[in-house]
Amino acid sequence: MIGRDLLGIEDLERSDIERILQTAVHMREVGEREVKKVPTLRGRTIVNLFFEASTRTRASFEIAGKRLSADVVNFSPSASSLKKAESILDTARTLDAMDPDAVIVRHEVAGVPKAIADVLDAPVINAGDGAHEHPTQALLDLFTVQQEKGRIDGLTVTIVGDILHSRVARSNIYGFLKMGAEVRVAAPPPMIPPAIEELGVKAYTSLREALGGADVVMALRIQNERLAGSYFPSVREYAATFGLDRSKLHYAKEDAIVMHPGPVNRGVELSHDLADHRPSVILDQVRNGVAIRMAVLYLFAGRKREHAQSRRTS
């Protein structure tokens, strides 16, 4: 059963994931209509509480909320109250007193959405916390694979890049494993977390081996400046060994698709050509992101803590 909050894919059952993906199929149809709006969440308020800068994810949640007729309020406390030394939880409590139906949280520290969820009545949806999880990204990736391949069960998915620092990788590992796929990760050794294979994935330091027989290749973004020199010698060398282009893609299955959570460092994780053309499905991922977030808001928004309901009606 789907709980009150969406904090990570780790907490979900396979049936929960299937329910969200199934709901997203219908939400995508709404997005294809001339009038892309349904009255489902009319009169509901959704707060985007983004402590960490984000353009894409925030816009995606905002469009998703608006397509369901919710009022969406954007709140970026880094620029305002946190400068006045207001604590994160104070900020969250203040927002909760305004009675939102869902709070979307992004923070650069792992665990903050959970800490906020513990003090709020409103359901919390994690939009990315540190290197922990980014559940809606994994859900939209699962959805994109399902739409492209017709299934997830039995596929081989290779995730390439900075596994160690990536919340996208972590959420996707949980998600694809729960849905029955084989998951491989490939990266320079320092970017592979030591105990990663205990999760049930196979770790590779050779891209060629990791790609053999892959149905899906997912490249992760390299945070250039921070990592070059300590995790890999240089960006150019990373691009030469782990950057994907058409010739390396030949190691994967003929009909393999290429994914990237964006924004792409062109010529680093993906060649220019791959970033823009099939078999990469990057813009489909973005489109599916809105459908997935509509599905998540439909299924989660308004599911307040029990005592909050009784308190309000008494």
Place this chain on the structure above:
Amino acid sequence: MAQETPPSIGRVPPRGAGAAPAGRTLLDDTAIARALTRIAHEILERNEDVSQLYLVAIPNGGVPLARRLAGSLRQIAEVEVPVGVLDTTLYRDDLKMTGERPLLRRTEMPSAVDERVVVLVDDVVKTGRTIRAAMDALMDFGRPRMVQVVGLVDRGHRELPIKLDYVGKNVPTSPRESVCLRGRDGDLEGPLEVALLPADPRGEA
């Protein structure tokens, strides 16, 4: 009718393999076929310009009925009437904000509704709230010239000022009982029947 039975998925109650279906049959497949043929004639009688007709089914039960109606119209008048499917779930007025959300069903509108005579097709009509939701959903797809409604079964108990243009059978029931269209083979592809199920002991009918 979908509105009256949250949180179940459709109108086909699940039943165990091999178990006899519960409830009393109100209309068997022959009676349903007869009613739909009559309704097809009535639709042709009421609408001189058959080229503008558009059947829009409310899932799940409306879908096989609309398909059969289109077949009858083809036979009687040699017209090809498009069939759309319109899920009303996102337009419901009773979405409870706590607990599980109802499952969404597919929407497929193959033709534009502008200037068409849209005939909504539902299996069981009771409060009229589903029809209200369907009309709102329809308006988001365009501006039909006219909207008419088919209900295979009209149970009464209307809560909104909505009347049916074509009725298969009026069935006076207690609001606590439930009436459903179901497939005799467990799906809605084969023979159909309308069954009356006794009042839900939990009082949630």
